[in-house]
Amino acid sequence: MRRIRSALALTGAIVLLAGCGGDGSGTDPTPPPDQPSSTVQAAVPTPEQLAAVLVTTDDYDGTWTVNVPPDEQAATSGVVTEAQQAMLPRIEFCEAAGEESRAAADALRWQAFRQLDQSEEDPIDMRAGDRRGHLVFVQEFLMAAEPGAVATTFEALREGMRACEGDFPASEEGPGTVEPITVSDVGDDRYAELTTMEEAGGGAYWLLNNVLVRKGPVLMSLQVVDIVMGKGVRPVVTTEDVDTFLATAVDKLP
Secondary structure, eight states, rough: OOOOSSSSSSSSSSOOOOOOOOOOSSOOOOOTTTOOOOSOOOOOOHHHHHTTTOOTSSSSSSSSEEOGGGGGGOOSSOOOOOHHTSSOOOOOOOSSOHHHHHHHHHHHHOOOEEEEEEOOOGGGSSSSGGOOEEEEEEEEEEEOHOOOOOOHHHHHHHHHHHHHHHOOOOOOOOOEEEEEEEEEEEEEEEEEEEEEETTTSSSSSEEEEEEEEEEEETTEEEEEEEEETTTTTTOOHHHHHHHHHHHHHHHHHO
């Protein structure tokens, strides 16, 4: 079994999410009399500002560590460098996704990223026949742009996600299925789905909860993953856990 705790790449549709915005009334706040309404909009955060609001090891209950690949020990700030950009997982839609969705996925460039691993005994370190337990980790991806452009990208990615839901056959991994799930009303808009997939060679399966959220000028993808190993071992990540992870991440966004 491959070690998959760093950059995670899946077959089929893989996507993003999270955000909160506005005063809940559905209308824009009224600007001060001396301020033109055209200037009342959220400033687009820089990559450094996005990295500063990524989830940390202190944000969630339990013991967590920041996952840093062996050749990237200096890259702990969360800002995605050009070299790291090529290493991050890419959204690869199925053939049913439209051209607009494919183009949005191809053009997407994350500006901040962090992966947190839950600290527990690692089944990968056990003998092949004795592997029992879980690999649990959370990945957060952020990018920022003008709010209208973020909304357009979100819509295109959501349509691609919807088009690729359902069963998919075995290839490098699998078989598996992708289905929509319900999460709390965070951000300006959000969409969530669960990918359930068998590990190649058997003996384990993945539960990948993927939430895509937009909040003003910020687009976020939060992935909460539970890799379950061993006969009779049950998942430990619940839908309530996913909501907690999501709410915490969104609350930190600018």
